[in-house]
Amino acid sequence: MGKDDITNPKTKNIRLYVKRVFISDDFDGELFPRYLSFVKGVVDSNDLPLNVSREILQESRIVRIMRKRLVRKTFDMILGISMSENKGDYDTFWENFGKHLKLGCIEDRENHKRLAPLLRFFSSKSEDEMISLDEYVENMKPEQKDIYYIAADSVSSARNAPFLERLLEKDLEVLYLVDPIDEVAIQSLKSYKEKNFVDISKEDLDIGNKNEEKEKVTKEEFSKTCDWIKKRLGEKVANVNISNRLSSSPCVLVSGKFGWSANMERLMKAQTVGDTSTLEFMKGRRVFEINPEHPIIRELNAAFRSKPDDDDALRAIDLLYDAALVSSGYTPDNPAQLSGKIYEMMGMAISGKWSAFDGKQSASQTSQAETLEAELVEPVQAGGQK
Incomplete structure (x- = not known):
């Protein structure tokens, strides 16, 4: 068995004999599923003709039955390893051949009930x-x-x-x-x-224990703020909703129920080798969810009620979206622009904070030095007069 067998579906691990006469070891998936290509074995049949051809392998009822029995025996063998008293046995198996079983979940719907427990x-x-x-x-x-x-x-x-x-x-x-x-x-x-x-990264997440009365009040309080944020973000998001999955973060960007997740979008971008023409169609809509209990969202709610056209509030919405984009696993379209916004907000936050303190300290130090100098000079002058 080898870890790389999954990339080589024509591994010659199953050898077919008819009445103890070797026939072939190259089946390309007819006698055994490709995702189980790491399994080695010998099959001897008395029911197949000695001149068995590939057409017979593809169409023979005997071969179909043989295939089902081989797969069943394989799963019984793997299940036995998983139930072993020595847990390390299955850990080793999974490390080497776990990807094969996951591939089986995609290729072999008939055996989902056997694959899932493994x-x-x-x-x-x-x-x-x-x-x-x-x-x-x-x-x-x-x-x-x-x-x-x-x-x-x-x-x-x-x-x-x-x-x-x-x-x-x-x-x-x-x-x-x-x-x-x-x-x-x-x-x-x-x-x-x-x-x-x-x-849990898709919209319409239901985690139970809903407080419908509280949700109704919150929705009424923030509904117009959600519309205001949606207007600012435009086509970047399909909708802006109140979140039921956040507790400490101000916002999150979730994918549509039937669209790609952020992880899948990242993987597909890597697969397309630079051709992103089909990505826009497949990635689906994104929904911006806000946490109404977070101080930043409450400040934005207050900003909407008092001054919805305030430039700082609108820039804060843009930065919130970009931050949610990154924290939710998406890749910003323009990382340099995001960096510029962060630098701008940092500049506003720390402007003059330490330099003003340093200036006061310098002035104080200068004053102390002048006072000390005066105290030293006076006795000298007095001594000179004498």
Whole structure:
């Protein structure tokens, strides 16, 4: 077995014999799924003709039955490793061949129920040790309906994403999908044990325990402010909403329910080799969500009510959007422009703060020096008069 077999679908690991006569070891997926190409074995059949051809392999009912049995035996073997008393055995297997099983989730819909229990992921409650979907479901809250996940390029990025804030407060576990193939594999599965997989970076996130009365009051208070922010941002966002997933961050940028996530958009940009013509169509709409309890948003709400055309308030909206773009995992269209805005805000914040202090200190030091000099000169002059 080899780790790189996934990139070489024509590995000759399965050898077919008919009545103990070697026939072939090159099947290109007819006798065994390509995603299981790391498995080695020998198949001996008494029901196939000795002059078996590729057409027979593709159309024979016997071959189809043989294929199903081989796949079933393989999954039984892998499941046996996963249930071994020595947990390190499956850790080693997963490290080498986990990507094959994830690829199977995409290519082999018929075996989703066999593949899903074998998958392993990091999570918000297990950042150092991977867990199975069975372990996740066992740890779910009684009122929890869905399996939550977030896709990122590392555990650190996933852990610090603003999307997790409210879920972590509610002690809800979130799967970290940090392998590029993870997100597509999970989307292919759709659900596990009647629990739907939910991307917490998408709009319309439902984390339960809604306070409809409070939400109604908040929406009425900030609805016009949301419209004002939307008008300023224009076509950059599809809508501006009140967020139910934030607790410490002022805002976040979420992707449309049926659009690409920020992680998927990043991966697709890397795949297109500079051709971004199709990205605009596929990345879908983005929704800007604000945290009504954050001081910055409350200040903007006050600014809208008192002076909606204030240049500083409008610039603050632009900077909030750019900051949300970065913290939500997207890539700014113009990083240099974002840097310019940050430098401008820094200049406003620290303007004269230390230089004024330094000036006062210098003046004080000069005054002290003059006083000391005068005290030293007077006795000398007095001595001269004598």
